[in-house]
Amino acid sequence: MLGVLALIGGGAAPASAGTDPGEASIGIRLVDVPEATLDDPRARNYIVDNVVPGSTIQRRVEVSNEGGTAQTVTMYATSARIVDGEFTGDAEGSENELSSWTALSSQTLELEGGESSNVTVTIAVPADAAEGEQYAAVWAQVTKPAPDGSMLALASRAGVRLYVSVGPGNGPPADFTLGTLTAERSAEGMPRLVAVVTNTGGRAVDVSGTLTLTEGPGSMSAGPFSTANAVTIPPGGTHEVSIDLDPAIVAGPWTANLALTSGLLSRTATAEVTFPAEGVIAVETVDAGLPPWVLVAGGAAAFSVVAAVVILLVVRRRSRS
């Protein structure tokens, strides 16, 4: 048995996880929303605001112990990032400017099972803060110590996202554009439409939406199909948004009507697409928003300009010689 490492003692009562009454369970929700953004689904769930340097905003969050036993809840703010289309909150102790401007009215809560409590989030933006959007998260966490014989202590935390833009007035507007649409077929034979989305505004966007196929063979229509994931894109960023379709969908040609939204923003694109045969990927690419006749007319116009220049040059040369 030389060199054998017992990482854990073993032999401890293996608690059957999942049915344990001492589960780490914690919930959070945003209580206050600015009246001006009450209609915006993003602002109802996340702290989305533009703050003038030197001013302060306050919002309340409600923390609830959804478990059956009393729990100690720790409250803190951390930095957050947008990585590969996902809004990701960093580990406890990770700071950025926004999280350091964020103060919570309680650091610890003692909550009985089923009890909830409000915590005030105060974001004080210093007068010398640089303009731009920053991301953070406010967390409510419960931690269970590692029981005897276990390598892992388990913690759970639920958070509220912060998208805070610093600048005068209402801040830079959010905007995004839809680029190329691509019809693909996955290795599993699943038809899929991929749109390239670019954030052209000054705020992060959470893009999701639906695709409807119309004017298919035999006047068929299909859909709406939903995006698999909302993709979060920072200002200036570009990311693909894909929609998986039913394998029974015929190849086409179809008119693809894509509608993507982020909060109250909505953008649409229409393109003629044909899904490639199985195993083949990305055969048809059509620019969004431009009907095919524009492309044809544009191409014809460009061709006639080139032809005219060539003819002119030839004529001038001949007249010189």
Add this chain to the structure above:
Amino acid sequence: MRTSTRILAGIATSAALTLVVAVPAMAVPGPPESTVTAEVTGGSLTITAPASTILNSAAPGLDASGSLQGVSVTDERAIEGTWTASYSITDFTSTTTDAVIPSDAFEINAVVPTATTGTIDLETFTRTGAGPSAVASATVVGNNSATWVEGILVHVPAGALAGVYTATLTHSVL
């Protein structure tokens, strides 16, 4: 001449009065709390993880493995939107010596949900390292919930010292 001046003065006065009256009705700009807020009714976004899990023992160079049965997210916000569940893990530290197994040795594999309710499109992932990284990501309409199982592995380095090591595994939902 005089009459017209008076009329002008009268207009100016009433305009000034109107302005004075209007000011208190307008939101006062500047710091702090100039924003009018409304209370939103709706439920919470909740995450639940088991109280504990057991990893089996492993020799240096081999894998310690275990599983988390029933990590779940309950979303009662009643919105059309998304949530992302992610994990992060600290280094494994020895309870008796200074030895450390870095979090690079950690691997987590969230498998197909065992239960879902509501309108939900869920994707699960296999990840390695300290994180934070998404283990499950959902697009949802209305109230929903999802429960899944996670397989976890610790690739114990060949040069690791014998002992009992502990780390904290945190599950987050945003």
